[in-house]
Amino acid sequence: MALIVHKYGGTSMGSTERIRNVAKRVAKWYRAGHQMVVVPSAMSGETNRLLALAKELAPSRQTDALCRELDMLASTGEQVSVGLLAIALQAEGLEAVSYAGWQVPIRTNNAYTKARITSIDDRKVRADLSAGRVVIITGFQGLDEQGNITTLGRGGSDTSAVAVAAAMKADECLIYTDVDGVYTTDPRVVPEARRLHTVSFEEMLEMASLGSKVLQIRSVEFAGKYRVPLRVLSSFTPWDIDIEQEARSGTLITYEEDEKMEQAIVSGIAFNRDEAKISVLGVPDKPGIAYNIVGAVADANIEVDMIIQNLSKDGRTDFSFTVNRNDYARAMDLLKTKVLPALGTETLVGDTKICKVSIVGIGMRSHVGVASKMFRALSEEGINIQMISTSEIKTSVVIDEKYMELAVRALHRAFDLDQPPS
Amino acid sequence: MALIVHKYGGTSMGSTERIRNVAKRVAKWYRAGHQMVVVPSAMSGETNRLLALAKELAPSRQTDALCRELDMLASTGEQVSVGLLAIALQAEGLEAVSYAGWQVPIRTNNAYTKARITSIDDRKVRADLSAGRVVIITGFQGLDEQGNITTLGRGGSDTSAVAVAAAMKADECLIYTDVDGVYTTDPRVVPEARRLHTVSFEEMLEMASLGSKVLQIRSVEFAGKYRVPLRVLSSFTPWDIDIEQEARSGTLITYEEDEKMEQAIVSGIAFNRDEAKISVLGVPDKPGIAYNIVGAVADANIEVDMIIQNLSKDGRTDFSFTVNRNDYARAMDLLKTKVLPALGTETLVGDTKICKVSIVGIGMRSHVGVASKMFRALSEEGINIQMISTSEIKTSVVIDEKYMELAVRALHRAFDLDQPPS
Secondary structure: OEEEEEEEOOOOOOHHHHOOOOOOOOHHHHHHEEEEEEEOOOOOOOHHHHHHHHHHHHHOOOOHHHHHHHHHHOOOOHHHHHHHHHHHHHHHHHHEEEOOHHHHEEEEEEOOOOOOOOOOHHHHHHHHHHHOOOEEOOOOOEEEOOOOEEEEEOOHHHHHHHHHHOOOHHHHHEEEEOOOOEEEOOOOOOOOOOEEEEHHHHHHHHHOOOOOOOOOHHHHHHHHOOOEEEEEEEOOOOOOOHHHHHHHHOOOEEEOOOHHOOOOOOOEEEEEEOOOEEEEEEEEEEOOOHHHHHHHHHHOOEEEEEEEEEEEEEEEEEEEEEHHHHHHHHHHHHHHHHHHHHOOOOOEEEEOOEEEEEEOOHHHHHOOOHHHHHHHHHOOOOEEEEEEEEEOOOEEEEHHHHHHHHHHHHHHOOOOOOOOOO | OEEEEEOOOOOOOHHHHHHHHHHHHHHHHHHHHOOOEEEEOOOOHHHHHHHHHHHHHOOOOHHHHHHHHHHHHHHHHHHHHHHHHHHHHHOOOOOEEEEEHHHHEEEOOOOOOOOEEEEEEOHHHHHHHOOOOOOEEEEEEEEEEOOOOEEOOOHHHEEEHHHHHHHOOOEEEEEEEEOOOEOOOOOOOOOOEEEEEEEEEEHHHHHOOOOOOOOHHHHHHHHHHOOOOOOOOOOOOOOOOOOOOOOOEEEEHHHHHHHHOOOOOOOOEEEEEEEEEEEEEEEEEEOOHHHHHHHHHHHOOEEEEEEEOOOOOOOOEEEHHHHEHHHHHHHHHHHHHHHHHHHHHOOOEEEEEEEEEEEEEEHHHOOOOOHHHHHHHHHHHOOOOEEEEOOOEEEEEEHHHHHHHHHHHHHHHHOOOOOOOO
């Protein structure tokens, strides 16, 4: 008997017929002798529907009080899902009970619309499992210390599922989604993209942070921190396929480096166009500058991704960074009104028509020349590189948005990702 | 400065445009210097939509576990409403905060889908009001002792609003609804029906319990218990009508009998076709019979309305009562399998094609001949009476459902309700 966490996305929960299929699949696992915890997303389209209603009514200024109400509103989507899934499981003859995040409780900080989980109390859930019940927990949400509902941001249900699996010390966390695993890159851009049977946690983390939509990055961070055995697999297989076959399908996220040693240097190509670039030009080059700029932005709860500071000239330097496009206007406004006047500079440049393309691979650590191979491939296509950022297992470049697909295809080919590993 | 509770029905909350109008109306009251608590229902159609989804998935047997999930599901409708209304009020420039029932908390017993409020903690709400915030609280729901969400049953938001008004010792509770007050009877059945400017609490209680859909009965009970000044008024007036005029509109529920002394003997005609009749025939006439039958039904959380026991003959008697039509099948099943075998009788007769028509009026207490006038009016229309039940301020009859409108019109005319009181 194992303790298994299943997570189902919005598409899987998209209609009563699909919810019934989810219930049948969960029942199959339960009847195979496992203790089951299920974390479903909101029915597809529901969160958008709710936020569209809010948008029609909302004031123009995004205050903390407004974000609190957005969470109050958006969290209902998952509550509907857990109730319906519990009902469908009861119709399958199982005992099932649903909990909203606040009932578990799943504790978070109070950063409305992008809260982070701080702790999960597993006692209630464990008691239910011992009593033979299937437990269904809302994804995407939790409870702050003042008793307010918080949400974890888009895709937060992945994080909820992994966090629950970590708290319960689950034997495996299965993320059922509308792709059948992790690919070398997005097959819609590169038809030759291959599915990876395993991917190291670190590669997965980079790919998630770099724009692969398979898993929310925080869910991968959580999985790594607690070494949660995590599998991404398709929710489109028939619910009654052989359970052993299902248990081996998709892509397994691994924590043992040895398994990867003989594999390719570069595992995949990630990309996204969710970011915007901001440059502050002619900043006095003195200690505390980076903090003055990035700190102010981070304090406003805006996540900064790439940060680049150029060599200084005449005591002044240029400072560039990227933020999510949704935060772009707010970040520009903040810099213009609060930060720049204090810095004694007025030149602020922004660009939203950029994209980030990255190569990811554990193998990169011990192989030289990987980055230069990347730059050559891009140069051969005539693509200009605007920013570069590297880490031990990835190299990212910011380029003009219009070259994104071209760059991804060129890199996929340059690193032989269409060929199975030897 | 007064503390005012507004309650808005699902129609008033039916679209973002209407929610914006609600916000403007609440803002008008707030700006007139009042402390405002608002209890909105779910957007019209939402509760039905959610329960229809549940119905597609639900097992045939209605268990406690199922009812728990139905509450989990249905309670989201009001949570969406409070979030949206808070957002709309913020757009009006007011500080507004929303709470789900469990956050206040509004405590209830654990009778899922028909819970009763046991207590309301007013501290959080009072602190917000003192800080100048408008507080918006979900209707229809609360929290049981084990931390589960409960709902109060259809129309429960009226009860929530009155209970909140009682807990906060509000100066007035205004129920905005799609009728502009309490009428002598339903104007759709009798076009000559008149709006009552005031109605006594006891009459309102009878009219609510007898089928007038204006207010849920429990909300009237609550209002009476705590003497909450309660006004039913139209949500269809423009939001910017003069506040003094609005404050005097609709129907006020009064607690002072003196005001009514000179008014008509009969205030209104109530009717409903929500009930079904169940008769157990040939029951041994001995102590404890009523308890054996009604007790078993009540223990299953089925409300019993009229109860009639006929004179016994040969040591056996007939026992009849009415229940809500929704509970009819469950009550019949319970009697057949559990109660009748123990009683030594097997004759069970049920009828769902009945209706109840009642005349209501404080004046009835001190006037003889009111009931006989009612029976004569019905007899003149050739309508047969199946059951009769009387109290100090109402007389109800059960008749064939098909004569309902005819009976109501005849009684409205017989008691001169189309004439203004002299």
